[in-house]
Amino acid sequence: MSRNEEQARDEHFWQGVAARYDVEPGPINLENGYFGRMTRSVVAAYQGHIEFINRSNSVHVRQRFDSLESLEIRAQLADLLGTYPESVALTRCASDSLHALIRNYNALRPGDQLLVSDQEYPSVLGAMRWLARNRGVELIEISHPFPVSFDSLVTTYQEAFERYPRLKLMALTYVTHRSGLVMPVQAIASAAREHGIDVILDGAHALGQIDFNLEALGILFAGFNLQKWMGAPLSLGFLYIDPKRLADIDPDMGEERYPLDDIRARAPYGTPNIPAWMTLPLVIEEHRALGGSAAKGARLNYLRDLWVSEARRMPGIEVLTPDDPRLYCGITSLRFRHEPDQQRMVDRLLADYNLFTVTRDGTAHGNCIRVTPGLANSAQDLKVLVRALGELSG
Incomplete structure (x- = not known):
């Protein structure tokens, strides 16, 4: 295991990183792919x-x-x-x-x-x-x-x-x-x-x-x-x-x-x-002080793996992004197999579990739900997602 991979699992370290961001009270944001947060120091400088x-x-x-x-x-x-x-x-x-x-x-x-x-x-x-x-x-x-x-x-x-x-x-x-x-x-x-x-x-x-x-x-x-x-x-x-x-x-x-x-x-x-x-x-x-793209990517991949490894075992969930480490990053999409309207499930994730996600379509694999953790997310946030997917797909 590389140093970046070891650090990616260090929740104490990443709690310190997350503390650099101001986060509005509300849903757990698993839609960080739209745009990222600035740290508090960057906001102040801006x-x-x-x-x-x-x-x-x-x-x-x-x-x-x-x-x-x-x-x-x-x-x-x-x-x-x-x-x-x-x-x-x-x-x-x-x-x-x-x-x-x-x-x-x-x-x-x-x-x-x-x-x-x-x-x-x-x-x-x-x-x-x-x-x-x-x-x-x-x-x-x-x-x-x-x-x-x-x-x-x-x-x-x-x-x-x-x-x-x-x-x-x-x-x-x-x-x-x-x-x-x-x-x-x-x-x-x-x-x-x-x-x-x-x-x-x-x-x-x-x-x-x-x-x-x-x-x-x-x-x-x-x-x-x-x-x-x-x-x-x-x-x-x-x-x-x-x-x-x-x-x-x-x-x-x-x-x-x-x-x-x-x-x-x-x-x-x-x-x-x-x-x-x-x-x-x-x-x-x-960015450089944190370890650059290698350190950020390792953390985001780790958060992704936390929920994907569990979702793969759920018969009602189809994970659309492959597990080949050459082909994935922190962003991964899924689909509820027996649900024709994935937006309805996005709404359920928000209403019932306080999880904010987004739908995407336009590819050969069809409509899907995109899950994108960010550096302000914790491992516990992804455990909430795992529980939600298990209950909604059962």
């Missing part, structure tokens, strides 16, 4: 930055943030990815980043094909469909047969690459928002590269809970946010472009504030949430 920027207005922004602080933040984000500052541009969220990469990808030619799967986020699906319509290319949409395995996921893509030889660009979600399925990105990206297919990676749920290296993954284009597992204020994201491929992404909407060889020209224009960005160095400092 509020202080709001007040300061409100007082100083454009004086500080023009003199310091635009010319110095934003560059320091870019460097810190690049360091998180193990890459160069010149490969990172600030955005408002992962969706903004991915939309900019998709709409400005300029390497398509008549007759080319695009690829998406049923695991993509809805806004990414919509953007790829828009791209196909507006560039006059064909969109191929595939589904992953359920249940999935590491090999079946890779094989589904390999078969698509063979079947559609005109594929040029594909979207790939690292961690799917519906079930928490972790895609075998490195294997899929490698196979795509052999067929001359570019990959745009949706890393929204990966950053902060999965320890990864973009270069090792073979990813050249990606979008991330900082408000889920990093614990930053809402409205922060960034995009990544390998510098060798910058020319394949046009400046966004003809952006001319920056030179053509500057990645910042690829980001959507707008005044950013400057106080939020000024808070990010503290967010990154706390």
Whole structure:
């Protein structure tokens, strides 16, 4: 057992971590996948930055943030990815980043094909469909047969690459928002590269809970946010472009504030949430002090395993996310086998057991209930879920 895995089981340690968050009285929140909480110290810093920027207005922004602080933040984000500052541009969220990469990808030619799967986020699906319509290319949409395995996921893509030889660009979600399925990105990206297919990676749920290296993954284009597992204020994201491929992404909407060889020209224009960005160095400092994505991911996986190991033995419960450690993270989905309306069971979990969860649909496995513990949750919270599932499925 690794040090992170041992620490993940130390409830005393994680009680101390949970104590850093202010939590509103009410249901046990097992829907932490929407966005994460800020620690109390991050909230205080954010509020202080709001007040300061409100007082100083454009004086500080023009003199310091635009010319110095934003560059320091870019460097810190690049360091998180193990890459160069010149490969990172600030955005408002992962969706903004991915939309900019998709709409400005300029390497398509008549007759080319695009690829998406049923695991993509809805806004990414919509953007790829828009791209196909507006560039006059064909969109191929595939589904992953359920249940999935590491090999079946890779094989589904390999078969698509063979079947559609005109594929040029594909979207790939690292961690799917519906079930928490972790895609075998490195294997899929490698196979795509052999067929001359570019990959745009949706890393929204990966950053902060999965320890990864973009270069090792073979990813050249990606979008991330900082408000889920990093614990930053809402409205922060960034995009990544390998510098060798910058020319394949046009400046966004003809952006001319920056030179053509500057990645910042690829980001959507707008005044950013400057106080939020000024808070990010503290967010990154706390993230690293806790042990980074490896430590956070180990804890979230442990909480996930607490309830999944019990639910697997319940005849009335179907756990949809596989147990292969390469394919799951803290997010996992389930379904009540004999209940056609999973929303009704979400309502029961809330009304009868004070547990807040959410439904998700749109994939081959159908409607499901997503369970997403966070760093403020305890092992006891997941025991409540186990009892609820056992009683409701019996």
